Amino acid sequence: MVDRTLQDAGGIRTFPFPVDLSVGGVGMQVGPMGAGRRWHADAPLYRVHRIDFHVVLLFTDGPVRHMIDFAEYEATAGDVLWIRPGQVHRFSKTSEYRGTVLAMQPGFLPRATVEATGLYRYDLAPLLHPDEAQSAGLRAALAYLQREYEDTATLPPSLHTSVLRHSLTAFLLRLAHLAASSAEAARRQGDTTFTLFRDAVERDFATNHSVSAYADALGYSRRTLVRAVRAATGETPKGFIDKRVVLEAKRLLAHTDLPIGRVGAAVGFPDPANFSKFFHQHTDMTPAAFRAELR
Template identity: 65%
Template sequence: MTEQDPPQTSAHLGAAAHIRTYPFDPSASLSGVGIQIGPMGPEGPWGVGPARRVHRIDFHVLLFFREGPVRHMIDFTEYEVGAGDILWIRPGQVHGFSTEDTYVGTALTMQPGFLPRAIVEATGLYRYDRPPLLHPAADQLAALDASLEQLRREYLDTVTLPLSLHTAVLRHTLTALMLRVAHVSAQATAEDGTPQQDAAASAFSRFRTAVEHGFTSNHSVSAYADELGYSRRTLVRAVRAATGLTPKAFIDRRVILEAKRMLAHTELPVGRIGVAVGFADSANFSKYFQQHTGATPAAFRAEQV
């Protein structure tokens, strides 16, 4: 059983769709499978070139760089990427290519739902709290390169196996690669790299998914606890263990991020942005935004110009 597709942020926000979203196109994959792999750039598997404006994606992208430095923006942070580094861009994140730098390396795209749920959890596919930029050590990079090359070979081999077995082999090979990437990612956040499968980790995973589905209208910790069948205390322990935040702070951070995205990358009026993230009253939204950012929505927008 594969993981269900995660919530598509642009679809359930309405107003936020003004930030263009590029969907995964299975027809562009060899044999129509749920991954694409190839060189970066217009001729690669992911036809989004550096000249395009900031946008969202509704799939995972991993960029394995062979040259650098390259500057790449992901949700208001500009990352400088060097040779051997990896950029992991997750579904719903707003990002933009540098128009001045050349991207050299391999791009891997992955359709949500392609990997089984257990692997999704083990590899932290939706751990948005982890940094997008990864710096593998030399021995890790060598192992990643070998794993990536094996995946590329399996992806290109469309004749020696029937489609069902070809897809199964790709899932297994991709799992091996993603477990290695996840280990590097876990180290980057000072974790030990061992997937946590205890009740607290499961509770946080369910809470995170529920927030992603509901943050545009539900900002209540109690409501999420009732929906998921947990006590507030259980949610507090689980969210704090995973992120260091309270559940309310986790919700607020998600709401503010979406508001910032729309303020920076659309021309929507402040009032409509407030409605899109759950505030019927524009004044209440402005007060909330200023409380969490130290700036009014109008001032934040002006700073982005």
Template identity: 45%
Template sequence: MGKNRQHSVTDVPYRPSRGAPVGMDVLNFAELSTRGGRRGLDLSAPLRPDFHHLIHVRQGPVRHIVDFQNYKLDSGSWLWVRAGQVHQYVPRDHTTARGTIVIWQPGFVAAEPLHNDSPMLLTGPHARSAGLALRCLIHEYGDLASLPLDAHIETLRHLLSVLLLRLTHACPASASSPGPSHDAFHRFRSAVERDFADSHHVNDYAAALGYSVRTLTRATQEATGSTAKQYLDARILLEARRLLVHTDATSAEISRQLGFRDPSDFTKFFRKRDGGTPLQFREVGRGTAPVALSAPASGDTSARSPAHG
């Protein structure tokens, strides 16, 4: 790989298509390619949209990389990629596939049913049960003139909520209903996303939010299966991986960006959780593009947190 190559992630703000309701859009793969070209985006390069993607493949396969994991979407598969995740298509797959992509801004759906922040991949007969909900959403999306705009948007909110609930309950690992600790985890997750580069200690978050460390740990375990400390460390590690592979910042610069007092502390943190040094991870990531760093040999993977790899 050439020494002068610049590495970066392109941040992609939400821009609805003309005539689309505020906050949500539905398009097919051909429209995705056209829109990407119009905006000067290379869909096979790392992109970080500030909106959600729900990808349903009718005719595949489509290979997709989300934060260093490979996903192979065969016909009938669904993949939910969360806002803020770094993802990219394998070249040419999106130009030959057929399917639907639903995109929406965070907050368009009042209560997203999944707690887990990792992508969600669904295949098989359980995933097909969501097809009717998707067809209803597509029909309503295209039927703009039959309702006042406010009612049209509200109908889309409800239909998207139904679709997400159907997908959630088709995924056994995510099908549990929110427990009494849901609010505690939601607040903790938001605080971690905002402050992970400033505070690496769960007790800081507990004090700021008015909870005990035990309460945050229990709430996080209910929602994700990880302790609060594991969840926080995973978020820091994920950002470190992104910066190592997708930017040209030095390990010392990344260490400072992520709030470590000394670069050696960052190296120890990274080695303990990843198994290698930051620079080793960068070399592997840049020498095997575009493949997942921890994907199974088969090339298929189920949804799990990439930051725990």
């Protein structure tokens, strides 16, 4: 069998859900955070990596610094970090993680639940700050889920798995409501123009960097698109596109051994010189310097 941790497309180190570490082999895990946790035998969590499953961290202490997609987030007691499949992240070597961690395989829940809970809303911020009532509800739902997860004796395996799915759904519905109720999330969710533009950029950023081309494809004037994107993000459509291109370039530079010219081509710059100029303009570093700093 090919080890997926070594053979992902483009050489990016992506770790699959560790089914062998789950109680009863189910598609989820829940338990206390602690030192020495690993997704894979040779994957210390403080190294930058990707995972192909969901991770939710509910903190009881802090502060904790955690990197997700090259942005640093600081969480403290009561906060929640929601890391989605494919996001690049890294645990801090200097922070002490205390609280409860939930890991979930994407296929563990039915499609209707996935849609209802917004599991793939990558536009939402990973760091959530529940108020006292929201935090109490999340803690209670997660504690109940953990008890059911650890109790493998009361119910037969098939029924135990069904109860876990229902309990997990209840927790995720609370979490999804928290994520969607923030002012920024509500604004983005309600802006159809921005949502369509965001989805188009996510699909085509590697080949299309033109604001006018996106506006034409979506049937909006350039002015309408500028107004919608600025209202949702505070930046221009061109800035939004460039930020997505830079993020992907950083991912490839950090996690693959692709030549810099091929990294540029993968994000829409056939000419290596143009790619280096673009990357330096947005990061104040050359692609080679950025790669060297992370190695």
